[in-house]
Amino acid sequence: MSYRTIRYETVDRVGWLTLARPEALNAYTTVMCDEIVDVLAGYQADDDTRVLVITGEGRAFCAGGDVRNTDEVEEAHRRQLGHAMVMREGMHRVGRLLHGLDKPTIAMVNGVAVAGGLTLALLCDLRVAGASARLGDTSGRVGLLPDEGGAWLFPRAMGMEAALRMTLLGEIYDAERARELGLVGEVVPDETLREHTAALAAALAARAPLAVRVAKKLMLRAAGTSFDHALGDAEFAVDVVNGSADVAEGVAAFVEKRRPRFEGR
Secondary structure, three states, X not given: OOOOOEEXXXXXXXXXXXXXXXXXXXXXXXHHHHHHHHHHHHHHHOOOOOEEEEEEOOOEEEOOEOOOOHHHHHHHOOOOOOHHHHHXXXXXXXXXXXXXXXXXXXXXXXXXXXXXHHHHHHOOOEEEEEOOOEEEOOHXXXXXXXXXXXXXXXXXXXXXXXXXXXXXXXXXXXXXXXXXXXXXXXXEOHHHHHHHHHHHXXXXXXXXXXXXXXXXXXXXXXXXXXXXXXXXXXXXXXXXXXXXXXXXXXXXXXXXXXXXXXOOO
16 A cells, blocks of 8 residues: 555565655654554554564654644644644554554664654554664643653653653653663664664564464553453463464474474464
């Protein structure tokens, strides 16, 4: 499928979603949100694609919402709720889908990731940043709010005090400081960012898909429930996974001292 504001391709069971508005630092629009939603829905339904990488074209990952997009501002006059509300609703759809995926996602942070762009990165399971990346929340600098989900995500990633400081003061951090604060998991040289991320994605794609998906689902559910309920979920999950062909293949490969070939069955 052809898209206007993003690119999507799959290579060796890894999906690569690239935000493609470099002239606007990949700031999202309502069109971009619709196109991301389409990719996420397809990824969830496609058993052959096991990992999704999200990144940006040019010198930015994503600079948040593009409130200056002239085409959309003109169209806003025909909408009862207005441009800003419609754009936020689009990003909320992206957030709900991305957060609820039971397959792994990686943010390859190749440059600026601020405000809603930082939220987009934090919605991914793993975050790898290039050394020149800059991350933070700039929404408050112009009197806006972290309303794409940042108010929920920021404290969980970095703690309440650090999240308040970042948002209320509008701070932006270099990649290494962002790693120290918990906003990214690792920092690598810019020139090896894609190679490193591709290797990480390939390693995830080689894992047993059923076990990966159920393990992620268990952790998502456990974040909002009690320990006792989490154990109950685990008992059910073990019944689902342990009888799979992948487990039999994994055990056989271990005994035979070879690399397993997981098929997701």
